[in-house]
Amino acid sequence: MAGPEPRDPGEVGQAVIVGVQRCGTTSVAAALAQHPQVAFAEPLWPEPKFFLQGGSAHRRQEYLDRHYRPGDTAVRLRCEKSTSYFESDGACDEIAEAFPEARIVVVVRDPIARALSHYAFTSRSGLEDLPLHQALDLEAEQRAWDTDAVSVSPYRYLSRGRYVDDLGRWDRTFGAAAVHIVVLEELQS
Numbered sequence: 001m002a003g004p005e006p007r008d009p010g011e012v013g014q015a016v017i018v019g020v021q022r023c024g025t026t027s028v029a030a031a032l033a034q035h036p037q038v039a040f041a042e043p044l045w046p047e048p049k050f051f052l053q054g055g056s057a058h059r060r061q062e063y064l065d066r067h068y069r070p071g072d073t074a075v076r077l078r079c080e081k082s083t084s085y086f087e088s089d090g091a092c093d094e095i096a097e098a099f100p101e102a103r104i105v106v107v108v109r110d111p112i113a114r115a116l117s118h119y120a121f122t123s124r125s126g127l128e129d130l131p132l133h134q135a136l137d138l139e140a141e142q143r144a145w146d147t148d149a150v151s152v153s154p155y156r157y158l159s160r161g162r163y164v165d166d167l168g169r170w171d172r173t174f175g176a177a178a179v180h181i182v183v184l185e186e187l188q189s
Helices: 025-033 056-067 089-098 111-124 132-138 163-174 184-188
Strands: 013-019 038-040 077-081 103-108 179-183
Touching: 013 025, 013 089, 025 038, 025 077, 025 103, 056 089, 089 163, 103 163, 111 132, 163 179, 179 184
Parallel strands: 013 077, 013 103, 038 077, 103 179
Antiparallel strands: none
16 A cells, blocks of 8 residues: 555545554544544543444444544544554454554553553552562463453553564554654654
């Protein structure tokens, strides 16, 4: 794909912050949400995760009606943040079908800092009861989790930080011009 076509100035664009978990996506979303021409999918938490459902691309209008306030003529960009999308082939395909012109935002950070933040978050949430070294050692073994409660494995501490493993699908699907990588440490500095 060559990248997104220029939009008509009156048209509303679509952007999706697809991840990565524990990389500052909430902070990036909060900053973008301050702009008067940006509308964020509601609710911000829990994340919409609409495109994790098979067949969701065919329900584009339902998505817009469910997650955005109608009638705001000042809005020039709709944006959603759902970090579970990053590692999902299905979500990538569904978003591409529903919004082929979408801009994709991927927030990354130092993979070790991300893994430690992820472990701390999972522990605080009551999903992890192993000490850090055991949790990291067991990651390679497919640990089971409650898929009704959590959309992606809460235990991918190290592998989720191998961003290139998942980034390729977004680049191939949307094109390099539409995929924007934000490095948390650069943003903070």
